[in-house]
Amino acid sequence: MTDDYVFEGPSEPAAARDNNPPLSISELSFALKRTLEDRFGHVRLRGEISKVNRHASGHVYLTLTDDKACIDGVIWKGSVRALGAQPDTGLEVIVTGKITSYPARSSYQIVIETMEAAGAGALLAQLERLKAKLAGEGLFEPGRKQPIPAFPRVIGVVTSPTGAVIRDILHRISERWPCRVVVWPCVVQGDAAAGQVAAAVRGFDAMTPDGPIPRPDVVIVARGGGSVEDLWAFNDEALARTVAAASIPIISAVGHETDTTLIDFVSDRRAPTPTGAAEVATPVLADLRYAIADLDSRLARAGGRLLEDRRTRLRAVARGLPVRPEDLLALPQQRLDLAGSRLASGLHRNVAVHERQFTAVSARLSDVLLRRAMERRRDRLSAFSDRFAPAMDRRLAQDSARLAALSRALTTLDPKRPKPGFARVEAEDGAMIASAAALADGQAVRLVFADGGRRARIEDDAGSTVPTPRPRPTPPRSRPAGSDQGDLF
Template identity: 80%
Template sequence: MSDDSYVFEGPADEPPAPPRDNNPPLSISELSFALKRTLEDRFSHVRLRGEISKVNHHASGHVYLTLKDDKSAIDGVVWKGSVRGLGVRPESGLEVIVTGKITSYPARSSYQIVIETMEAAGAGALLAQLERLKTKLAGEGLFQPDRKRPIPTFPAVVGVITSPTGAVIRDILHRIAERWPCRVIVWPVVVQGDAACGQVSNAIRGFDAMRPDGPIPRPDVVIVARGGGSVEDLWCFNDEGLARTIAAASIPIISAVGHETDTTLIDFVSDRRAPTPTGAAEIATPVLADLQYAVADFERRLARAGGRILEDRRTRLRAAARGLPARPEDLLALPQQRLDHAGSRLGSALHRNTAVHERQFTAISARLSDGLLRRAIERRHDRLTAYADRFAPAMKRHLERDETRLAALARALASLNPKTPKPGFARVEGEAGLMIASAAALQDGQAVRLIFTDGARGAHIDGGGDAPAPRPRPAPPAAKPKAPPPGQGDLF
């Protein structure tokens, strides 16, 4: 007997069982997530140096960018919670050193770095020039704290040097109105470009030359403000002439240029630097200490109460997270990134949808013409004419019925007219010819006229309270017995 005799063979009509595979195929998602776990385990903490390009500040708060050198490039993402903690603001062309972990985006089969920290790699030509100018002015003593003027506690007039358009001036005016209702004088200037340095310098000298008793009062403090931007956008505030003008001014000046991480030369020579234009309005106006104390007290109480709640929720969350296949942050990272990409495509999809509807509307409007409207009007005119032909006879019959009813009502009204002869009725009139309709209107001895159908007679009221007894009517004559009908005899 051969070795085949040991193999059980089923019925002849059943196909043989397929051979077992020791290497089953993986799905695309299984492979993608396996690679993702491998990358995150192997490169959980890396430190890279490169130049930033293709920066995209998404509406969700995340920042997407590309790090490159002379040969390679890698995509990077900064989650919304880590953006505030970056040492520098991500800008195209800036060389930085970043730390984070390498992960993958399975939807595109690409890898990327999740950036946690970022710092500048070195100073460029502009930054080197700025450092030399700072060293020069610092050597002249323009940065010394003892030469800085104090900010007045209760300013009556606040001067603002900024662009008259944009959100900066609105934020400053709104903040000052909330905190300290004082007069604000705005000196409009351009805050970017070659002309910005001269205009800001002229505005500072103009404010400084005003008199307190002049037609326009002299400000007690001046705010130089501008919104955020790149190093090139803010470079006009690194001008040496502008810095010397601020240092020579007699009015206290608050510098509020850019965001909190932006630094310009005038920040060092001004009397006070504000992190933002809104912060400058808070520094220039009083009651800040009281508000800070109240807010700090509420903050401490809220922190203690919230800390206990957060700790309790954190404990529960950690207990629940143990059953998850990965960290909650990793589970949410990919859906967030997919949502960002879907949101980026939403605008173009809406434009395409509008174009489709526009084409459909154009195709439908091509079929509209004056003939369609004219035929519809003719159909309704014919229908109205048919209604009018049926309406005229019906209206005639209705008028005839109303005319008959009106004649009957006229006859009934004529029967009620006092001038119509009616036996037994008379009209009583006073001396003035007015008709008397009730006995209460008569007086004793009053002369009246009785109007009959055949004439009038005078009479006087006798004043008797009771009406005279009516005369007895004579009995009607006895009716003669009728003759019996012919042919009928008398029964009696």
């Protein structure tokens, strides 16, 4: 038991028990700082540099990381030039220094005194292998990238709804090109970020223009700056393939201008910042209005110059004529006026002539003539019917009799209906056999008679005897009664 912990018995008064006075935050922070510096006054670490910030004062702030943890580091201005390797993002280094704390933020850090390169960082090596794999599949080819629409009606944004990124994008779009913006909220850091961003891209890509939420013309995937670990979700292979396979144009705006992620290579356009992505996706409405107004004024000026040029050329040509243009047009204009004045009376006379012709023709158009013609044709039809109707009836009766005779003959000769004393020979499959050459020894056949059918088998004539049919007895003839004539037989 240390001196900081004192046993207090139940019989001691309250004032005696309060022998551990409270410390201020500053006292505790500086006590921890001294403890860290005394315990870890000289350490040697190996890790990958994931973020480098060179301050204007000359100091360098960075982050050292491995696969499970990270630690902030600082290199004072006087130690930067003496380093064996200059700090750079993705470089794996071995550093020597002391552990201290920064009381203002209650965080600990390492003050780096020496630094030497230890090889390429594991994260960068993994990223380079993945980039080489996707590049070999052609996902980085410029030919497969889609153009960004010049005048989008709907813009989709995939980002966190609570960060400053979405506010910057919305503010920039409203200034340049006021249009509809659809935000798909998702996390942009951590293990779940890659899956949620990929699901958002697929969701936007599956929308239809006539759906309840219109399909965006372009999608912006945005996130603010950060370390390599913070942006590592955007180096996911599945997310990169989803962005590459999307049919909707995608602008990547992850991190600051110096940050590079895998989706920057597979997207259709990369923007240095989220605000820059809003500028890439939208035109400037004021500039368009100014351009249209300028084109309109240029069109008006060009049209005026063209008319003035034609007017000048016409005047020049008119000066070469022997007489004034007004004198050339005077006679044709007078003829036109005269023809116009005569046109109305000429039309009236034309109508009157056609009216008289119609009246003359209509006198000959009487229904009596039509009725007489119809009666004559009706009489001729009646006479023709009375003359030829009996002959047609006789011809029809003869043809009916011939048809009935042919029908009876056809019924008699129908092989499917044998006459008494005849049979139809059929094979086992029902096909009719018409000749003896089509039969084989031992073949099973079916004999169809008028009153039914029997099965039979073919035998060779050489090895069989044909029985002689017995004659049917002839019944005695009856003689008429009273006749005594004998029978000659």
